[in-house]
Amino acid sequence: MHHIPFKINIRTSVQVAELIVHLTKPTWRFMNSEIREIWNSRYNTGTYIYGTRPNDFLRRSVKMIPPGEILCLGEGEGRNAVYLARKGYPVTAVDISDIGLAKVKRLAQESNVKIETVWSDLFDYQITPGKWSGIISIFCHVPADLRIDLHRRVTKGLAPGGIFILESYTPEQLKFKTGGPPTQDLLVTLKDLEKELSGLTILHGVERERIVSEGNLHTGMAAVVQIIAKKPATKKTKAKKTTKPKTTAKKTTKKK
Numbered sequence: 001m002h003h004i005p006f007k008i009n010i011r012t013s014v015q016v017a018e019l020i021v022h023l024t025k026p027t028w029r030f031m032n033s034e035i036r037e038i039w040n041s042r043y044n045t046g047t048y049i050y051g052t053r054p055n056d057f058l059r060r061s062v063k064m065i066p067p068g069e070i071l072c073l074g075e076g077e078g079r080n081a082v083y084l085a086r087k088g089y090p091v092t093a094v095d096i097s098d099i100g101l102a103k104v105k106r107l108a109q110e111s112n113v114k115i116e117t118v119w120s121d122l123f124d125y126q127i128t129p130g131k132w133s134g135i136i137s138i139f140c141h142v143p144a145d146l147r148i149d150l151h152r153r154v155t156k157g158l159a160p161g162g163i164f165i166l167e168s169y170t171p172e173q174l175k176f177k178t179g180g181p182p183t184q185d186l187l188v189t190l191k192d193l194e195k196e197l198s199g200l201t202i203l204h205g206v207e208r209e210r211i212v213s214e215g216n217l218h219t220g221m222a223a224v225v226q227i228i229a230k231k232p233a234t235k236k237t238k239a240k241k242t243t244k245p246k247t248t249a250k251k252t253t254k255k256k
């Protein structure tokens with residue numbers, strides 16, 4: 001008896017799907033190496049292009065972060081990571097720009113703090129689930145499909161009670177021209193973020209206009225969205241009611 005040669009089982013289908021994902025990834029890698037080059041050439045200068053002072057919104061919100069490890073996404077040249085490390089938090093900084101990360105190390109050394117740096121594309125970076133007391137995203141503008149997936153990983157990555165802090169430019173920023181990406185696809189609204197971060201409790205979520213003055217590239221009145229979001233603490237499991245063991249012995253009452 002002959003076997004049907006092209007019988008496709010579920011395992012084969014999964015393998016084919018994995019192969020397709022694998023083969024399509026180099027396109028991403030190519031695109032992202034372009035992004036790395038863009039940021040490397042911006043950072044390839046003796047000065048800190050966003051300055052060395054922390055972002056204002058982060059400075060005002062830092063007290064919300066409980067003790068523990070902090071992850072800074074798209075950290076750039078280190079101004080926010082160094083600020084957090086000086087406050088005593090162990091900090092990990094991730095960025096696609098190796099030149100940016102070399103500046104993070106330099107700024108940390110000059111400030112007598114230690115920062116763990118990870119040279120990675122956020123597309124690939126695995127955020128360890130349940131680990132982080134704080135995750136920070138300051139003007140970390142990435143395409144919507146990556147951002148949605150990243151925020152899914154952020155939600156998983158926070159420890160119970162952990163805090164996510166984000167400030168980004170909104171599409172309204174295109175009319176101000178005082179910094180940020182020149183195209184709408186890299187900008188984000190409060191509505192987008194509320195949807196993407198639905199697993200967190202939003203403690204502060206606003207779109208507002210404010211003066212952003214950070215080095216040579218963020219230079220004046222701007223349209224931003226700000227988020228402080230908390231991972232719910234794990235619910236305490238109710239202690240099971242203990243039922244008294246039934247006793248078979250009968251109460252004997254002494255007659256007086």
Ligand SMILES: C[S@@+](CC[C@H](N)C(=O)[O-])C[C@H]1O[C@@H](n2cnc3c(N)ncnc32)[C@H](O)[C@@H]1O
Nearest residue numbers: 039050074075076095096097121122138139140
């Ligand atoms: C506007 S800068 C902000 C830097 C820093 N957060 C700050 O506030 O000073 C955006 C940063 O995101 C990083 N970035 C952009 N796309 C990235 C990606 N796909 N993976 C990792 N980092 C990325 C850039 O290299 C850059 O350092």
